[in-house]
Amino acid sequence: MDFNYTEEQTMLRDSLSRYLANTYDFDSRQKVVREGKGWNPAVWTAFAEELGILCAPFSEAHGGLGGGAVENMVVMEELGRAIVLEPYLSTVVIGGGALKAVGGAIADELIPGIIAGNVRIAFAAYEPQGRFHLNDVSTTLKAGQLNGHKAVVEHASNATHLLVTARTGGAQRDTSGIALLLIPADAAGITRRDYLTVHGTSASEVYFENVAVGDAHVLAADALPLVERIVDEATVALCAEACGVLKVLHAQTLDYAKQRKQFGKAIGDFQVIQHRLVDMFMEVEQAVSMTMMATLKLDSDERAAAVSMAKAKVGKAAKFVGQNAVQIHGGIGITQELAVGHYFKRATLIENQFGSVDFHLSRYENLTLAA
């Protein structure tokens, strides 16, 4: 058993952490949010060229570091610490994950582009009626034509490619008959309505109308098991992001509790505040443990159950730590002025992303507790 990072992983973490501390402070981030594009292309270029983090989970043959899920975890936690807007999750973890899984010519063509920062991928799987169910797909691919509507596709507005699930056969919620496609984001017949999300990234409603899709664009037919695996990997990466977000929420709140004085003493002197901070601390520690556990089980038979356990625990932690961080800050916690409120927003959205606590508890039940 080993929970330590290798030397390379430690270096990856430290260089990213240093870069973000120097360039991605709260004010710079908020400036990007106010500009309303949902990301900063210059940061992405720096990720590719200066830091080289976009190559972390790819094989050396593709120009990568030869890493995998642990590298994604390392990177995502640091991105969470700075509530980074840029699309590492959708491009590197999800898009890159899909390409690594299918391999072949398309992977050879596009992975170097991801590493160079030129290829950016948005994940268009969830549908308006589908809630968190990846099998609930009414978008269709028939006779080479794609039609349908995908909901809240994060970073579609800055993507070069869309990773799309579409039904080639069966009924709307069948688990078979779902294909996974990778198509150019500017293909004829694709329209978008772009908007900002509550934590400052951009997202879109994406509509397909008779989009021509050739065989070369089909990554996998009957792809639901693959899609679930990709989303499990993404969910664990999201849990790692959450760990970064929650650690900062806890640290800032602890700091504030030591400084803020009421009734002639620091509010951290009140036992109720102390115990609350201890409970938050315990939630963060368990979130970290579960994220590591699930990351290390991604290649095992227990993958799905482990990921759902982790996400259920992290989702609860996100709610508890986020809400109490605001509570202990008092009035200043609910303003736009302090970073803590923005970390709280990100923590809150993570709760439902890739499935709520309830969704993952029932998935865990279905996988392991058959009566």
Next chain:
Amino acid sequence: MDLNFSAADVAFREEVRAFIRDSYPAWLHEKIDEGEEMAKEDFLAWHKILHQKGWIAPAWPVEYGGTGWTATQRYIWSEETARADCVRLMPFGLSMVGPVIYTFGTPEQKAKFLPRILSGEDWWCQGYSEPGSGSDLASLRTRAERFTGEDGKEYYRVNGQKTWTTMAQHADWGFFLVRTDPTAKMQEGISFLLIDMKTPGITVRPIITLGGEHEVNEVWLEDVIVPVENRVFHENKGWTCAKFLLAHERTGIAGVAASKRNVERIKQVARQTQDGADSLLANPFFKRKVAELEVDLAALEYTELRTLAGESAGKGPGPESSLLKIKGTEIQQRLTELALEAAGTYGAPYFRSMGEGDNSFAVGPDSARRVAPVYFNMRKTSIYGGSNEIQRNIIAKMVLGL
């Protein structure tokens, strides 16, 4: 003991329903449904209709403009206005400074201010909190020095900073706690002043909250001159008024009727939301959470009714009202959690309001619009009006004797 309404109460309820149906402005419903930001006149539209009808201040004594309703009738009134989604009335005049003035004010103060509170002519704000004095309100430092003016009259010169002042951007008048005797121990040297917000030396600056709202403000006071006749009650005895008002503020804060309405709304949304092959309300996890909320809400409701019965038997709102504040706000917050959860993926898009900005087109179901900002915004309820930690301290000390 009897849980049933009398025939007279039932008749009253019908009268209230008919009145709301006939008089509540339809455009106001539309504006709220669209999630549009409310202007001052929007808040006041319903206020003015109620004033005309004579129903604007059911809780006030009849001699000052109250309705003379029984506690049950007042309960029916709040139920029915919530059920019909009527816009919330601003509490600062009607529920806060109004009762202070008719309880502690001079005849001149009553004559000058009460009618204008009832008519909605004056919009009030509450200047209590300061950057260094939130939970520990009695440590407040805004200073009021007394002097005799060139006209021979007595004045205060006020200097200091207030913060979190809700809706001060609209306010005509504010009621302020200020320190008139810096040598006295904390609670002793405080006075309660009514200040015209147009007085020179007052600066109001917005604070933007997490959902993007402009709801609270900083209020700076620099050499603000206030006539002594605008002080309510004795000099250095303002804390008496402040405490009286805080207890009033806490009872209203339970919000039972509005929460009941919101439970219904969430059930309806969950019924219409698809979750796999079924509706979200058929999801056993979600359904259980709704059931638990309904149980807790009933417990709050019957606790409030017991408290009200005690009040109409002559006991003023006591420290028990802290219980209503804690449980009421926890329920309000849980409702926003459920609404956000019900929205699923569509909780993420950010809407300022329809008709402006990037997100001026509909994304996802109407019910999902603004659920996240509302969730963020409602975190305030366990912080303001005395935080829920402070309320627990009050119960520990005043009720349990710890």
